[in-house]
Amino acid sequence: MNTTDEVFPKQTGKSYALVELMPGSGPMVGKGPEDTVFSFPIVLLIEGILFLGVTLVVFIFSLVKQAPLDAIANPLITADPAKAPWYFVGLQELLEHMHPLLAGILAPTSLILFLLAIPYIDHARENAGVWFTSVRGRRIAILSAVYTVIVMPVFILLDNAYSLRELLRNSAPVWVAQGLLPALIIALILMIPLTVLRMSKANRREVMICLFTVTLMAAIIFTLSGFFLRGPGFKMYPPWAMPNNYNPIDGL
Amino acid sequence: MSESIKPSRKITDSRIWRSFFRHGWPDNPLDRSLTMTSNVFFHLHPVKVSRKSLAWSYSFGLGVISVILFLVLVFTGVLLMFYYVPSIERAYPAMNTIQLSVPMGQFTRNMHRWSAHLMVLAVVLHMVRVFYTGAYKPPREFNWVVGVVLLLFTLGASFTGYLLPWDQLSYWAITVGSNIAGYAPVVGSTVREMLLGGQEVGQDALIRFYTLHIALLPVLMVVAMSVHLWRVRKDGGLAVNHNEHNG
Numbered sequence: 023m024n025t026t027d028e029v030f031p032k033q034t035g036k037s038y039a040l041v042e043l044m045p046g047s048g049p050m051v052g053k054g055p056e057d058t059v060f061s062f063p064i065v066l067l068i069e070g071i072l073f074l075g076v077t078l079v080v081f082i083f084s085l086v087k088q089a090p091l092d093a094i095a096n097p098l099i100t101a102d103p104a105k106a107p108w109y110f111v112g113l114q115e116l117l118e119h120m121h122p123l124l125a126g127i128l129a130p131t132s133l134i135l136f137l138l139a140i141p142y143i144d145h146a147r148e149n150a151g152v153w154f155t156s157v158r159g160r161r162i163a164i165l166s167a168v169y170t171v172i173v174m175p176v177f178i179l180l181d182n183a184y185s186l187r188e189l190l191r192n193s194a195p196v197w198v199a200q201g202l203l204p205a206l207i208i209a210l211i212l213m214i215p216l217t218v219l220r221m222s223k224a225n226r227r228e229v230m231i232c233l234f235t236v237t238l239m240a241a242i243i244f245t246l247s248g249f250f251l252r253g254p255g256f257k258m259y260p261p262w263a264m265p266n267n268y269n270p271i272d273g274l
Numbered sequence: 275m276s277e278s279i280k281p282s283r284k285i286t287d288s289r290i291w292r293s294f295f296r297h298g299w300p301d302n303p304l305d306r307s308l309t310m311t312s313n314v315f316f317h318l319h320p321v322k323v324s325r326k327s328l329a330w331s332y333s334f335g336l337g338v339i340s341v342i343l344f345l346v347l348v349f350t351g352v353l354l355m356f357y358y359v360p361s362i363e364r365a366y367p368a369m370n371t372i373q374l375s376v377p378m379g380q381f382t383r384n385m386h387r388w389s390a391h392l393m394v395l396a397v398v399l400h401m402v403r404v405f406y407t408g409a410y411k412p413p414r415e416f417n418w419v420v421g422v423v424l425l426l427f428t429l430g431a432s433f434t435g436y437l438l439p440w441d442q443l444s445y446w447a448i449t450v451g452s453n454i455a456g457y458a459p460v461v462g463s464t465v466r467e468m469l470l471g472g473q474e475v476g477q478d479a480l481i482r483f484y485t486l487h488i489a490l491l492p493v494l495m496v497v498a499m500s501v502h503l504w505r506v507r508k509d510g511g512l513a514v515n516h517n518e519h520n521g
Contacts, residue, residue: 084384097447122457141415
């Protein structure tokens, strides 16, 4: 079918009149109608295919892998290790490294506030809908990811081997050893890439890309560490040497 | 639409057909538009969408996948509700019944559990996609906020469902999880007690988690999802760059 006919049907039984010209621009204004397709049937067909695909994947997976059911709950016998659901196990890992107030409350609260604030901090309209906004944005995302993937495991392993809590047990109060010092370490980890960005005159979008990437990768690393490396007593073991035949996958 | 599957005009012009659909067979632009605008389910879609927004490599369909998983969860969840009893004496035996004697019971439970995990993953990936494509930029700021709220609802729905099997795994996971809330200064123990209905995970916690899981959170999610999708339509579909000429 001729595109013009499809967009501007000749006989619709309606007449059109120019009522008023408004200043300003809507999202589609001036973009030309030829770049669009009808939702019916195209979008609905795509959604239908996606529905079949997603349910098929879940279907097959459910045939192969059974949902776990442990022994009946017993408040008198602590499960060992007692792990939170996988999406909260990153927080549980964080709790091993710092004061519960910092890891359990301040960290998740500031994460949510950061997420809510993103569109109000970076409100430039340019290049919405482009992956990483620019080539430079993509490079910042990759470098931030690489940086976090190196720094965070080092922090987890170092703190696990030489726990600040144990090192400073007799020389500093708890709020310094488990509150102030870990908070300073996290602030330092965040400040290094931000200083580099500041020196290269990054815009707000680029700063957001850096912060979001560092946070996302840190969350992934803490989740993986808590999920795969923590065994009985929530102590750290290599995944191939878990005591008591403990397999973290069984707890999914 | 090919001519061969088009029903006769006698049907599409009939009084009964017209009372249902209020438009003719959707093989022309007008009736295709009316299919979207005059149907309550399709009305969350715009009549036309940008060709670029349909590119798989742009959105990976993650938002739609999240909705699909939500629908699978509602369907399998309702099936499980026919057998599950939220009581600390009967919940675990009910799980055994579902897995051992209910036809397709184990399979239904598997579908529910794996879809739940997948949905958390899909929702997080959807947020990551929206962030990196800068799709939260004006005028879509508030819809990003609705999305963050939906992420929290999704985590809440998954967390509350986690307790229901009432086995060691779920009991201690919820004990560990809810202890984290107790660390908040001043309000911590109150928040934890409100969530659990007591000092420990017990019958009161189970009924609270159950009610949140099967009633409150799903209803809130449907409302928030409707707002979320409706605003996507109102903002002109997905955020795609119309100035950029094919990459």
